[in-house]
Every structure is written in structure tokens, then in C-alpha cells.
Amino acid sequence: MAVKKKTSAAAAPAVLSPRALGRATLERQLLLRRAEMSAKDAVHHLVGLQAQNTKPPYYQLLARLEGFDPAELAALMESREVVRIVTLRSTIHTHTADDALTLRPLVQEARDRELRIFRKRLVGVDLDRLRDLSRAYVEEEPRTPKEIREALLAEWPDADPQALSTAARCVLPLVQVTPRGVWGKSGQVALTTAEHWLGRPSAPVPAPDATVLRYLGAFGPASVKDMQMWAGLTRLREVFERLRPQLVTFRDENGVELFDLPDAPRPDEDTLAPPRFLPEFDNVLLGHADRSRVIPPQFKGRNGLGNQAYGSVLADGFLAAIWRLDAGRGGTPTTVTVQGLRRLGAAERDAVTDEAVAMLSVMTKAVTDSNGYDVRFASFIDFDG
Numbered sequence: 001m002a003v004k005k006k007t008s009a010a011a012a013p014a015v016l017s018p019r020a021l022g023r024a025t026l027e028r029q030l031l032l033r034r035a036e037m038s039a040k041d042a043v044h045h046l047v048g049l050q051a052q053n054t055k056p057p058y059y060q061l062l063a064r065l066e067g068f069d070p071a072e073l074a075a076l077m078e079s080r081e082v083v084r085i086v087t088l089r090s091t092i093h094t095h096t097a098d099d100a101l102t103l104r105p106l107v108q109e110a111r112d113r114e115l116r117i118f119r120k121r122l123v124g125v126d127l128d129r130l131r132d133l134s135r136a137y138v139e140e141e142p143r144t145p146k147e148i149r150e151a152l153l154a155e156w157p158d159a160d161p162q163a164l165s166t167a168a169r170c171v172l173p174l175v176q177v178t179p180r181g182v183w184g185k186s187g188q189v190a191l192t193t194a195e196h197w198l199g200r201p202s203a204p205v206p207a208p209d210a211t212v213l214r215y216l217g218a219f220g221p222a223s224v225k226d227m228q229m230w231a232g233l234t235r236l237r238e239v240f241e242r243l244r245p246q247l248v249t250f251r252d253e254n255g256v257e258l259f260d261l262p263d264a265p266r267p268d269e270d271t272l273a274p275p276r277f278l279p280e281f282d283n284v285l286l287g288h289a290d291r292s293r294v295i296p297p298q299f300k301g302r303n304g305l306g307n308q309a310y311g312s313v314l315a316d317g318f319l320a321a322i323w324r325l326d327a328g329r330g331g332t333p334t335t336v337t338v339q340g341l342r343r344l345g346a347a348e349r350d351a352v353t354d355e356a357v358a359m360l361s362v363m364t365k366a367v368t369d370s371n372g373y374d375v376r377f378a379s380f381i382d383f384d385g
Contacts, residue, residue, distance in 0.1 A: 340380030
């Protein structure tokens with residue numbers, strides 16, 4: 001572990017550089033080396049996969065697991081061992097069934113905040129009745145958001161339609177049922193309750209302590225603010241203070257206190273970090289308030305990450321490029337286009353190309369079909385020019 005030592009006579013916490021923090025997080029995110037781990041165990045270890053779109057969870061596991069086959073995660077979806085549900089940061093995540101039934105109650109505070117934003121557009125709406133009506137309706141059979149909205153409008157015709165459907169999502173733990181999210185299949189969004197889909201009740205609202213420890217195991221070392229940003233929760237300082245005796249602490253270069261598990265890996269900051277292709281909205285890029293451990297400050301807010309058409313390329317452990325995949329049609333090759341956010345050296349380009357081909361060999365037929373494949377490098381984005 002590479003740290004900068006303070007010269008104070010007191011036993012001050014070591015200071016971790018952005019590179020040291022990045023290597024620690026990449027190790028725990030299974031991105032320094034692919035892990036010999038099942039897809040289900042990886043989803044649990046990572047405390048879920050960001051899943052606003054249906055394909056990113058598969059690409060996230062491909063970047064992290066040795067020998068990953070999309071069919072493995074698809075089978076978990078179809079057997080209901082993992083589900084798609086709104087949890088962390090009010091966004092859809094792929095979680096194990098156990099986590100869906102515990103994390104969703106834990107983050108209800110965030111759903112309540114979201115509901116308060118829409119409350120003025122729900123004048124006259126009894127939320128308890130809305131909850132009961134919505135539950136009965138979606139447990140009768142999975143319903144689309146449009147069907148839910150129309151059913152609630154029949155009860156409250158003067159309410160705002162969008163606010164009604166948002167309220168249903170906030171007061172109930174709704175999961176997207178298959179075939180939505182299954183690799184190689186398509187299906188519109190259809191919703192039912194997690195309890196109905198999984199055949200067992202949600203857990204009572206748990207204490208956040210265990211989730212804090214799991215977060216540190218997958219994203220640490222991290223600050224209180226980092227954890228709050230990741231979860232979409234507030235007022236977690238007292239939880240960290242309660243856990244302090246079983247944690248170790250560091251500081252970042254700005255003096256922010258960072259907490260960590262004592263035995264968690266913290267590799268040397270010069271540890272090799274191979275290139276990795278990540279899909280849009282990967283949690284390694286979103287799991288901290290201060291993202292400089294993975295995103296260089298000069299790229300903050302300027303790298304097109306908000307554009308769902310683009311994924312991210314890590315090189316030397318940091319965001320270095322964006323990428324997109326264009327499926328070959330009409331005899332054209334399937335093409336991966338990489339656009340650097342900085343200049344990529346010749347060795348980096350070779351390593352990125354190899355990683356792109358490995359990705360294509362698993363996720364498409366491009367490497368073996370008659371149309372073939374192409375890896376292209378677009379002109380890099382010159383932020384200084």
C-alpha cells in the first residue's frame with residue numbers, strides 16, 4: 001500500500017493518494033484481475049449492479065469474472081435468484097433476491113423523499129389506499145407502468161398521472177419481471193411486488209451497519225459522504241461512529257477521513273491495472289462522492305458519461321476513454337469505437353484492442369461470423385486544445 005506519511009509525532013492516519021485509493025477500490029471491484037467467482041456471488045459481493053438499461057449488468061460481470069457467460073446471469077434472472085428493482089440512488093439495480101428484500105426497505109428513506117417532491121401533485125390521494133390498490137393490481141398479474149397509471153387515474157382522476165405512478169413505485173418494492181433483463185430476450189417493463197415475485201416477505205427495515213461494512217468491502221476506503229452518495233441515504237455519521245472500533249481510518253489528500261475494514265486489500269498504488277471496458281453507469285464510477293480515485297479531475301463532468309450510448313474504458317486504473325458498440329448489418333463488421341479522453345500510447349492501444357476483442361468474443365458473434373469485427377480509435381477529445 002503506497003501512502004504518504006505525516007511527520008507529526010502523533011499517530012495520525014496515513015494519507016492515501018488517489019492512485020492508492022483507486023487500486024484499493026479496483027481490487028475490491030474485481031477489476032485488477034478477473035475473479036474465479038460465480039455471477040450470483042459477484043452480484044452479492046458488489047452489493048448490486050447498476051441496471052438502468054438491460055445489458056450493462058452483463059458487461060459489468062464480463063469485466064470482472066473469469067470465464068463469464070451471459071447465460072449464467074440470464075439463468076439467475078429466470079430462476080428469480082436475482083431481480084431488477086429500484087434501490088440505491090433511486091435507480092434500477094440488479095440484486096440478489098435476498099438483497100432485494102433487505103436493501104429496498106433500508107433505502108425507503110430515499111423513496112419517501114422522492115414522494116414528498118410529488119406530494120403537491122397528489123392532492124386528495126390517500127397513500128395507504130394507493131398502496132393497497134397498487135399491490136392488489138400488480139400481484140394479480142404483472143402490470144406495465146401505463147396500466148398502473150391508468151388504474152390509479154380511475155380512482156383519482158384529478159391527480160397528476162406521472163405522480164401517481166411514481167407514488168406506486170415509492171410505496172411498494174416493485175420488481176421488473178422477466179423476460180425483461182434476460183440476455184438474448186426482449187420484453188417491456190412489467191412490474192409486481194418483490195414479495196410476490198420471490199414468494200416471501202420483505203425484511204423489516206434493517207440497521208444499516210451490515211450494509212456499511214459491505215459497502216467498504218466493495219468500495220472502500222471511503223468517507224461517510226461517499227457511502228451516503230452511493231446509497232442515496234443521509235445521516236450515516238452515527239453509524240460509522242458506532243462501527244469505528246472495528247474499522248481503520250485514513251485521510252485523503254484533502255484531509256477527508258476515510259474508513260475501511262482492517263483486513264481489506266489495499267494494493268500498492270503502482271499495481272498493474274489492465275484496461276477494462278465498462279458499460280454506461282458502472283457503479284465503480286458512481287460509488288463515491290469524490291470520484292477522483294477513478295475519474296481524473298480534468299474529466300469530471302466532461303466525459304459524456306451521461307450519454308447512455310457510451311461506455312467507459314479504464315486504462316492504468318483511471319477513466320481514459322469512452323466506447324460504443326455498433327452491431328454489424330448488411331455485411332458490415334461489428335465495430336467497437338474507442339475515443340480517448342487523453343492520448344493513449346501505443347502499448348495502451350494494443351492492450352485496449354485485445355480487451356475489446358475479448359469482449360466481442362463473448363458478447364457477440366463478431367469474432368467468428370462472416371462479417372467479422374473492427375476496433376477503431378477515434379480522435380481523442382482534447383480538453384486543452
